[in-house]
Amino acid sequence: MYPLATPPMGIMYLAGYLRQQIKDVEIKLINQKVKNDRPEDLIKTIYEFAPEIVGLSSSTVFAALIPEITSKIKEVLPGSWVILGGPHASSVRKQALVECNGLDIVVPGEGEVALKQVVESYPDKNTLANISGLIWKDKSGEIIENPGPLPIEQELDNLPFPAYDLINVEDYWKLQSMTPIPPRRYLSLVTSRGCPYQCMWCHSIFGKKIRFSSPERIIEEINWLKNKYGVTEFEFLDDNFNFNRKRVFQFSDLVKSKNLKLKFSFPNAIRGDLVNEEEAEALCSMGTYMCSFALETGSPRMQKFTCKNLDIPKFLDGIAMMVKRGVYANGFCMMGFPTETEEELQMTIDVANNSMLHTASFFTVIPFPGTPIFEWLKNNRPEKLNNFNYMNIDFAGAKINLTDLPDEVLFNYQRKANWVFFLNPNRIYRLLRVYPKPLQLIRYFPIYLYRATKNLVVR
Ligand code: B12
Numbered sequence: 001m002y003p004l005a006t007p008p009m010g011i012m013y014l015a016g017y018l019r020q021q022i023k024d025v026e027i028k029l030i031n032q033k034v035k036n037d038r039p040e041d042l043i044k045t046i047y048e049f050a051p052e053i054v055g056l057s058s059s060t061v062f063a064a065l066i067p068e069i070t071s072k073i074k075e076v077l078p079g080s081w082v083i084l085g086g087p088h089a090s091s092v093r094k095q096a097l098v099e100c101n102g103l104d105i106v107v108p109g110e111g112e113v114a115l116k117q118v119v120e121s122y123p124d125k126n127t128l129a130n131i132s133g134l135i136w137k138d139k140s141g142e143i144i145e146n147p148g149p150l151p152i153e154q155e156l157d158n159l160p161f162p163a164y165d166l167i168n169v170e171d172y173w174k175l176q177s178m179t180p181i182p183p184r185r186y187l188s189l190v191t192s193r194g195c196p197y198q199c200m201w202c203h204s205i206f207g208k209k210i211r212f213s214s215p216e217r218i219i220e221e222i223n224w225l226k227n228k229y230g231v232t233e234f235e236f237l238d239d240n241f242n243f244n245r246k247r248v249f250q251f252s253d254l255v256k257s258k259n260l261k262l263k264f265s266f267p268n269a270i271r272g273d274l275v276n277e278e279e280a281e282a283l284c285s286m287g288t289y290m291c292s293f294a295l296e297t298g299s300p301r302m303q304k305f306t307c308k309n310l311d312i313p314k315f316l317d318g319i320a321m322m323v324k325r326g327v328y329a330n331g332f333c334m335m336g337f338p339t340e341t342e343e344e345l346q347m348t349i350d351v352a353n354n355s356m357l358h359t360a361s362f363f364t365v366i367p368f369p370g371t372p373i374f375e376w377l378k379n380n381r382p383e384k385l386n387n388f389n390y391m392n393i394d395f396a397g398a399k400i401n402l403t404d405l406p407d408e409v410l411f412n413y414q415r416k417a418n419w420v421f422f423l424n425p426n427r428i429y430r431l432l433r434v435y436p437k438p439l440q441l442i443r444y445f446p447i448y449l450y451r452a453t454k455n456l457v458v459r
Pocket residue numbers: 004005006007008009010011013014033054055056057058059060061083084085086087088091107109110111112115177178190201202203205237238239268363368369458459
C-alpha cells in the first residue's frame with residue numbers, strides 16, 4: 001500500500017499569509033510525512049536554516065513525537081520561539097506546554113492571523129500577552145492563556161493562495177491521497193472552514209460557524225493551479241462543502257460555463273442527507289467522479305446520542321442519486337460508541353450493506369481529547385479513559401472499546417461488518433464497474449482482508 005499524505009494545506013496557508021503580511025519573511029517547510037527523516041536529521045536541517053521561529057503542526061496520532069523535537073530544537077537554537085499549532089494543539093491546548101519541554105507557544109485553532117501577530121512580537125515575549133486566545137509560557141515558565149478567541153480572517157476570499165512553491169507537488173502524486181484510488185496527479189482544495197454540526201467525536205479547529213470561499217475565488221485558485229502545474233483533478237477537503245446549496249449550484253455553473261473540463265473528488269466534504277436531485281446533478285455535471293458519505297452509525301438512537309443527527313433515509317437517497325450518475329461512493333462508519341448495543345452495531349452493518357456504497361471503512365471510535373465524546377466519557381465512564389493515553393498509544397493497533405460490551409463482541413461486529421459488506425457479489429460487481437482503475441483494486445484487497453480478520457482500523 002502507498003503511504004498516506006495530502007499536501008499540507010494548513011501550513012501552506014500559514015506561509016502564504018505570512019508572506020503577504022510581513023516583508024522579507026523567509027520560510028522553509030518540511031513535511032515529515034514525505035521526508036520521513038530521522039529526528040536527528042530533522043533537527044540538523046532546522047539548525048542549519050537557523051530560524052527565529054519554528055512552527056510545528058501535528059495531529060494527535062503523532063503527538064508522542066513532539067516533546068523530543070521541541071526540546072532538541074530549543075537545545076540547538078535557544079533563542080528561537082517554538083510554536084505548536086494544528087489539530088493536536090487545538091485538541092489539548094495548554095497541556096501541550098506541560099508535556100513539551102522547549103515549547104513556547106500553542107495556537108489552538110485557525111492560525112494565520114495569530115501566527116502573524118506572534119512573528120511581529122518576536123523577540124519581545126511580553127507582547128504575546130496582547131494576542132487574544134494565545135496560550136504561551138512567559139519568561140518565568142508560567143503558562144498563560146490569553147482571554148478571548150484567536151483572531152481570525154472572517155473572509156476566506158481575503159486569504160492568499162497556499163504557498164505551493166514550498167512543496168514539491170510531485171512528491172504527493174506518488175502517495176495515497178484521501179481519495180481511495182491509487183496515486184495520481186491532483187491537488188487539494190479547502191473552500192470552507194467551520195461546520196455547524198455538533199458531532200461528538202469531531203474537532204473544533206475552525207469553530208461552529210461555517211465560512212465559505214466564493215465560487216469565483218475557487219475558480220481563480222483552480223485556474224492558477226491548472227496553469228502552474230497542469231493539473232485538472234481536484235480533491236476537496238472541506239468538512240462540509242454542500243452546506244450552502246446555492247454555492248454548489250453557482251460553482252457548478254461556473255465550471256461548466258468556462259468549459260474547464262475538470263475532475264473532482266469529495267473524499268471528506270459532502271453531507272449525504274443534504275444531497276437532492278438538483279444538487280446531485282450539479283455536482284456530477286461539473287465532473288465529480290468520487291464522493292465519500294459519512295453514515296457513522298445506522299442506529300437512529302446513536303445518531304441522536306452522537307449529535308450527528310443524520311437523516312438516514314435521505315442519506316441513502318443522496319448516495320443513490322450520485323451513484324446513478326456514475327459516481328464511485330465510499331462510506332465512513334464508526335463502531336463502538338459509548339452505550340452502543342449489539343443491535344445498534346448490527347444496524348450499522350445492515351444500513352451500510354443495503355446502501356449503494358461501493359466501499360466503506362468501519363472505524364473504531366477513538367475519543368480524541370478536546371472533543372465532546374472525551375468530555376462525555378470523563379463525566380460518565382471515566383474508567384474508559386484509564387488506558388487511553390495519546391502519548392503512549394499505538395493508534396494503528398489500538399483496541400479501544402468505549403461500549404459496555406465485551407471487547408470480543410465489539411471487534412467481532414467490526415470484522416463482520418467488513419465481511420458482510422465486501423463479500424457481497426453485487427457490490428463487487430458494481431465496484432469493478434465504477435472504480436476508475438479496476439485492475440489496481442487488487443492493491444486494496446489485502447487491506448480489506450486485514451480489516452476483516454483483525455481490528456486495526458481507528459478513527
Ligand atoms: C486531509 C485530512 C487527512 C489526510 C491527510 C492529512 C495530511 N496533511 O497529510 C489523511 C487522509 C491522511 C488523514 C488521516 C487521518 N486523519 Co485527518 N483530516 C484531514 C482533514 C479532512 C483536512 C486537513 C486539512 O487540510 N485542513 C485544512 C487546513 C487549512 O487546516 P489545518 O491543517 O488544520 O491548519 C490550520 C490550523 O490547524 C492551524 N495550524 C495548523 N498547523 C499549524 C502550525 C502552526 C505553527 C500554527 C501557528 C497553526 C497551525 O492553522 C491552519 C490554517 O488556519 C481534517 C479535517 C479538517 N477540517 O481540517 C482531518 C483531521 C486532521 N484528521 C483527523 C484524524 C482523526 C485522522 C485519522 C486519525 C483518521 C483515521 N481514521 O485514521 C487519520 C490519521 C492517519 C495518520 N496516520 O496520519 C482529525 C485530527 C484530530 C486530532 N486531534 O488529531 C481531523 C481534525 C478530523 C476530525 N474530524 O477531527 N487526514
